[in-house]
């Protein structure tokens with residue numbers, strides 16, 4: 001497993017759980033040491049127990065030396081493809097250096113390199129061409145990953161579908177190896193799509209683009225609801241009974257964040273432009289813009305309720321992670337809003353059950369409290385921006401007794417407006433009338 005970040009660490013543990021001998025490889029020695037000692041360096045329910053179990057079994061080890069994986073039958077590429085600093089495109093340097101490392105160590109004839117990272121269409125063909133000249137006896141397969149943070153183990157062991165990208169010529173060998181690796185989920189009836197490289201690469205970006213579009217669609221409706229005094233949560237519920245639409249990913253609020261959706265829709269547009277078909281996915285620019293407007297809207301609403309000027313106002317922000325059950329703060333809407341209000345002169349205090357260490361490292365200028373009541377002490381406005389169960393369970397009457405002004409903005413539409421109103425709060429939400 002080349003790369004032991006979110007994807008690689010989970011995949012290494014789960015493959016070992018399926019009975020394979022696995023080496024998790026990473027150039028980051030701290031990460032390797034942590035995993036080798038049984039500690040998962042990020043928050044993922046259930047992963048640490050499984051890591052320890054498989055370390056004990058002896059099937060799972062971690063290393064930072066490519067030499068230790070040279071004799072493997074299959075090499076999964078699980079490195080990150082983040083957004084480049086200088087453009088919207090994906091940064092391919094980690095993937096290329098993973099290939100450099102593998103090729104320098106020397107790969108066993110007959111081995112299969114399997115791409116898992118999310119990549120621009122055309123990457124697999126490029127890597128295949130490289131293998132053909134530098135290691136002609138090694139094959140390539142592309143096996144995109146759809147795991148959600150917070151459900152990573154479940155999604156890996158029991159995926160909703162498997163996609164195998166194989167070479168158009170002579171793809172049988174790659175398919176056979178992939179079938180052997182995934183025998184357990186395949187035997188359990190997991191649907192399998194075998195496709196060419198480009199289709200396999202595109203499945204992943206298309207899926208994430210669709211999910212992002214669904215969220216931005218309902219958030220666009222939230223904007224319309226705000227202008228018409230309608231309620232987007234009722235609208236979404238009514239839409240959801242149409243089985244062609246379905247109810248999932250129609251949660252209106254402060255929008256999507258994380259290490260995948262935002263950067264994938266940007267990289268997709270960048271790749272489409274390179275291919276001279278920018279127009280085909282130009283709507284993703286609007287999806288991104290709607291998403292970012294929701295963050296701006298929360299900051300604007302907070303400023304409005306604070307009397308038009310944030311200077312010296314105290315703001316409690318519930319949430320720092322981009323979604324609950326995660327400590328991931330990449331492109332987090334909650335942190336973005338917190339930072340904007342801080343920049344506007346507010347004193348912002350954040351509370352998050354898991355993501356505060358990461359948030360503090362990124363934003364030492366913000367304040368942090370372990371307890372939601374402490375974070376809300378003397379607050380002029382409370383922002384609910386990541387829907388952790390802990391925050392939903394807070395008694396609004398108790399919270400009202402510690403704040404300066406009982407004004408809340410529900411940025412996730414998961415609090416009960418009637419209950420908060422009864423406890424004396426002015427209740428604002430995105431896409432819903434103020435109570």
Ligand code: UDX
Pocket residue numbers: 145146147148149150208211215248249250251252253254255256257258259260261322323
């Ligand atoms: C996503 C994809 O779901 C997964 O298949 C892919 O492999 C990686 O990207 P993840 O980033 O873990 O997974 O998060 P996900 O649960 O999809 O949520 C993404 C973002 O959308 C979060 O910020 C979440 O808060 C937001 N969201 C989700 C909404 O705003 N509304 C919704 O209705 C659903």
